[in-house]
Amino acid sequence: MKTRVENEFQSERELFEEHIRKSGLRRTSQRDLILDIFLRTEDHLTMEDLYWLVQKEDPSVGQTTVYRTLKLLTEAGLAREVRFGDGKTYYEHHYNHEHHDHLICTECGKVIEFFSPEIEHLQDLTAAEYGFRLTNHSLRMWGICQDCQRSIEEPHQTATGAQPKVRPRSVPGGQF
Ligand SMILES: [Zn+2]
Numbered sequence: 001m002k003t004r005v006e007n008e009f010q011s012e013r014e015l016f017e018e019h020i021r022k023s024g025l026r027r028t029s030q031r032d033l034i035l036d037i038f039l040r041t042e043d044h045l046t047m048e049d050l051y052w053l054v055q056k057e058d059p060s061v062g063q064t065t066v067y068r069t070l071k072l073l074t075e076a077g078l079a080r081e082v083r084f085g086d087g088k089t090y091y092e093h094h095y096n097h098e099h100h101d102h103l104i105c106t107e108c109g110k111v112i113e114f115f116s117p118e119i120e121h122l123q124d125l126t127a128a129e130y131g132f133r134l135t136n137h138s139l140r141m142w143g144i145c146q147d148c149q150r151s152i153e154e155p156h157q158t159a160t161g162a163q164p165k166v167r168p169r170s171v172p173g174g175q176f
């Protein structure tokens, strides 16, 4: 089992080791565990999310260690930060992952990843139009996912039934 996992993330491991060495740090079993759990989780995680996943496997790992390791992973190009307008910083896999953008449900917080060559092309054209040399971009669209649309359209029957059920829609905050 161990060898399988080791082979699976071989190049990620090497990248991380190299970055750790360059930063004058040592490899530790705790950092290795955090790296493993991060690589195994194909999701958008906050530092706290990752901390709880690590806690399940080794309760002796502190929050600061998880935080610092996540920073190292980001510096090494294995993780990247993404923000979905809820004031939190999420991390996702970066290395060996195709560029993608995000649709964010303001009802349930679901995040859908998408890639549109047409949109990518339009962004390049827009940048060129302004003589702007594009180095990076992040496109996020907020709205209501299919599941949430269904539950809004079919509200639970209430005894009074007179008032239309209007859900307050959370407005994404100004923090990006
Ligand atoms: Zn894009």
Ligand SMILES: [Zn+2]
Binding pocket: 105, 106, 107, 108, 109, 110, 144, 145, 146, 147, 148
């Ligand atoms: Zn939703």
Ligand SMILES: [Zn+2]
Binding pocket: 044, 082, 092, 100, 101, 102, 113
């Ligand atoms: Zn993503």
